[in-house]
Amino acid sequence: IPFPHLPEGKVVGLVTIKSNGKVCALRKNIWKYYGGAVFFREGSISMPKAFDIELKDINSDLVSTIEQHARNNIELTLDGVIDFINHRHKDLSSSYKVFKEQFVICWAGNKKVVKDQTYYSRVDIELINEQVKLFYSALDEISIVITEDTFAITEYVHLGLGREKHYYPLEEVGITFNDNGTYQIQSELLFEPPRYDRKTLYHIFNTNNILLQKLQKNLRLTKADNEDLKLAPATYLLCYLNGFEEAREQMDTMKDLVKSKDRATYNNFKESQRILRKVRYS
Incomplete structure (x- = not known):
């Protein structure tokens, strides 16, 4: 159902369940809830539980009418x-x-x-x-x-x-x-990460870690340090994709340290983490 007066980027998902004396469950995955989830009232909230349930189209005509109305506006x-x-x-x-x-x-x-x-x-x-x-x-x-x-x-x-x-x-x-x-x-x-010589990556990884220590100690950064800092989101990402498992934790730490000092680099760290999440979850 459209809600045209909501702020830009805001959407409401509305699920209406009418009592019919039988168990009602979600047919397919919706947001973070899995298909087959049944909700039981516990105190002041409803908690989802999953069961093997045969779902029947009891109110499918009504649902189809509502969906079609929303599409045809x-x-x-x-x-x-x-x-x-x-x-x-x-x-x-x-x-x-x-x-x-x-x-x-x-x-x-x-x-x-x-x-x-x-x-x-x-x-x-x-x-x-x-x-x-x-x-x-x-x-x-x-x-x-x-x-x-x-x-x-x-x-x-x-x-x-x-x-x-x-x-x-x-x-x-x-x-x-x-x-x-x-x-x-x-x-x-589709992602296949680029591969690099491990000695080269090891040198880059150590350079980033030294830079991280300077940030943690709040030391003054040189011009070369600032250039390395701009590259750190991408180089930490490449190190992790090439087997340097510690690079992910180091990336998280450095991202938090630059948040209030260098917004552009901070946003690049967030983008690198987004790529990592997508690669890992897929």
Whole structure:
């Protein structure tokens, strides 16, 4: 159900369960709750528990009607497209695509073409009908592939030592739209980390650790130290991806130390940690 008066980026998920004298459970995964979860009242809160339950479509017609009403609200959809293109991202290259005459995807970003391949940075992609943000990043670059039924996003990360940096595909997210008014989102991790000579990485790792000690002791940094600090998020990440397990903990510590001193480097640390989380969880 649309809630048009919410602040930008806020969405409400509403689940209504009517009593029918039988057990009610979630059919599929929703947010952090697993399909098959049953909720029991314990004191002032409801606690989820998982059971092997055969679910039956008792109120599927009602649910379908509500979902269809939300999708077919043309006014809200048009308002969302106009707001996305003309207001939120008026300074970026933006576009939209309609799928199955029901779903509208808008995307915006800085566009560039390299060897006949189009890439976007500062990217924002949203499924307007359902107020779902599919992708957002101020740093990474992506490519987009569109077919009649699908919208696929390939995310790249810029990694390397010194000036020898290259773009590596990180993850592909594909959305497939069906004729019956439904869609599926599937993701696939594509990342293969670059490999480097272990002696070189060991030297870089030690340099970063010495810099970390200076930050912990609140010592004055030299010009060379400040240059190394700018590179630390990427070099710690590469060390970890090449088998230096301690690099993750060192990265966390350094990130907290630079938070109030160097916001740009702090944001780069957060981005490196985001890549690590995605690689580990996938």
